Amino acid sequence: MTAVTSKPNEPRGARRKRETRSRLLKAAMTLMAVRGKDSVSINELTDAADVGFGSFYNHFKSKDDIYNALMAEVFNEFGIAIEEANKVNDDPADIISFAVQCVLLRSKVNPLWGQFLLRTAFSVETIVGGMGQYMLKDLERGVSEKRFVVSDPLMSFVSVGSTVMGAISIQHNLASQSEIVTALAEHAGYNVTNIPQRTAATVLQILGINEEEANVIASKPLLDVDFVALP
Amino acid sequence: MTAVTSKPNEPRGARRKRETRSRLLKAAMTLMAVRGKDSVSINELTDAADVGFGSFYNHFKSKDDIYNALMAEVFNEFGIAIEEANKVNDDPADIISFAVQCVLLRSKVNPLWGQFLLRTAFSVETIVGGMGQYMLKDLERGVSEKRFVVSDPLMSFVSVGSTVMGAISIQHNLASQSEIVTALAEHAGYNVTNIPQRTAATVLQILGINEEEANVIASKPLLDVDFVALP
Numbered sequence: 028m029t030a031v032t033s034k035p036n037e038p039r040g041a042r043r044k045r046e047t048r049s050r051l052l053k054a055a056m057t058l059m060a061v062r063g064k065d066s067v068s069i070n071e072l073t074d075a076a077d078v079g080f081g082s083f084y085n086h087f088k089s090k091d092d093i094y095n096a097l098m099a100e101v102f103n104e105f106g107i108a109i110e111e112a113n114k115v116n117d118d119p120a121d122i123i124s125f126a127v128q129c130v131l132l133r134s135k136v137n138p139l140w141g142q143f144l145l146r147t148a149f150s151v152e153t154i155v156g157g158m159g160q161y162m163l164k165d166l167e168r169g170v171s172e173k174r175f176v177v178s179d180p181l182m183s184f185v186s187v188g189s190t191v192m193g194a195i196s197i198q199h200n201l202a203s204q205s206e207i208v209t210a211l212a213e214h215a216g217y218n219v220t221n222i223p224q225r226t227a228a229t230v231l232q233i234l235g236i237n238e239e240e241a242n243v244i245a246s247k248p249l250l251d252v253d254f255v256a257l258p
Numbered sequence: 259m260t261a262v263t264s265k266p267n268e269p270r271g272a273r274r275k276r277e278t279r280s281r282l283l284k285a286a287m288t289l290m291a292v293r294g295k296d297s298v299s300i301n302e303l304t305d306a307a308d309v310g311f312g313s314f315y316n317h318f319k320s321k322d323d324i325y326n327a328l329m330a331e332v333f334n335e336f337g338i339a340i341e342e343a344n345k346v347n348d349d350p351a352d353i354i355s356f357a358v359q360c361v362l363l364r365s366k367v368n369p370l371w372g373q374f375l376l377r378t379a380f381s382v383e384t385i386v387g388g389m390g391q392y393m394l395k396d397l398e399r400g401v402s403e404k405r406f407v408v409s410d411p412l413m414s415f416v417s418v419g420s421t422v423m424g425a426i427s428i429q430h431n432l433a434s435q436s437e438i439v440t441a442l443a444e445h446a447g448y449n450v451t452n453i454p455q456r457t458a459a460t461v462l463q464i465l466g467i468n469e470e471e472a473n474v475i476a477s478k479p480l481l482d483v484d485f486v487a488l489p
Contacts, residue, residue, distance in 0.1 A: 186464065188424060
């Protein structure tokens with residue numbers, strides 16, 4: 028979520044307007060992550076944001092409008108930030124490994140962010156206009172450069188995206204429900220630590236990189252990114 | 259959904275009771291698949307099922323109770339039916355390939371079923387008590403018999419389950435939204451036919467089976483199962 032900080036010489040009205048907008052976006056993220064876009068009313072959004080019902084329309088035209096703003100501001104900004112950090116990498120395998128771990132780490136720090144992402148997975152907006160476009164671009168470059176060897180690119184990309192989503196879900200369950208930790212751990216002595224790195228290694232193998240190299244790439248030290256401050 | 263058919267010599271009262279229960283389950287599936295369990299009230303369930311509010315409690319104790327009944331009756335029965343059909347197979351790869359294709363084909367025939375499954379993916383109930391348990395059993399047998407070669411079983415299982423869920427989601431979007439078909443197809447000339455078979459081939463490769471063999475297994479003729487009549 029965009030932080031609301033003072034800007035020098037900003038008129039009080041403009042600052043308040045930004046604050047209201049930010050509170051509405053935060054309320055939308057919280058309510059829509061838990062209950063889905065369709066089950067949340069504008070009235071509930073303004074109540075949760077503690078702003079008047081009418082104020083909503085000073086910022087957004089409709090529920091779809093605030094939802095799209097959330098997708099654009101939160102996830103697109105995250106995608107851009109990760110792409111920016113990733114500029115030091117040239118190898119698509121390094122780029123994908125880092126991006127996958129960022130998504131998992133960000134979901135760990137901000138579980139609502141992860142839940143919202145899970146809800147929007149595989150939507151047209153995510154694939155074409157949202158965070159999916161960044162991953163898709165690097166996946167396709169990796170395939171065209173023959174760094175990734177996949178026989179069915181569409182299904183491999185579905186599998187990569189799904190694995191990241193499944194990992195977010197498992198990580199979230201591990202953090203919030205002792206029941207599933209016990210169930211999984213007892214089931215076959217599964218090790219449930221270090222999910223971000225293991226997800227990256229799994230994704231690289233789906234992309235045709237052998238186990239040994241996938242583990243080497245996935246265990247490289249991560250670029251320094253502040254996951255709390257990220258959009 | 260369990261079909262309501264006449265049973266010989268069944269008293270009219272018992273038959274009506276079964277019909278009411280079946281209508282409530284059908285309404286719960288429809289509403290919960292679209293909006294999630296938490297956003298649906300018992301009142302809405304009885305309205306949608308066209309039964310009196312009080313009747314609900316002749317059949318179920320609570321919203322959780324009808325939800326659990328749905329999980330047990332619909333998904334567990336499906337799991338059992340697939341397991342039964344799969345008895346002619348001994349190779350875990352054949353079993354997984356068939357089960358994956360059944361899930362995709364069933365989701366195609368009954369999109370609400372698929373949507374409900376997507377909602378419950380990675381829940382404790384699904385992994386421990388629902389359909390996940392059947393797949394997990396075959397995955398683990400495949401690993402212990404060294405038919406499947408995976409370095410990180412937990413992550414491979416997450417990846418397999420997620421890939422099936424992602425494929426359901428993509429298949430659903432392909433069927434219902436021409437927009438995403440256009441976007442995907444135009445993006446890189448992706449072929450979007452035959453998703454069930456391609457999902458099975460992708461899953462087998464995640465489990466360490468080489469591309470050629472995975473395609474051979476996934477393209478075996480399917481056992482004769484009536485996906486419309488299945489629970």
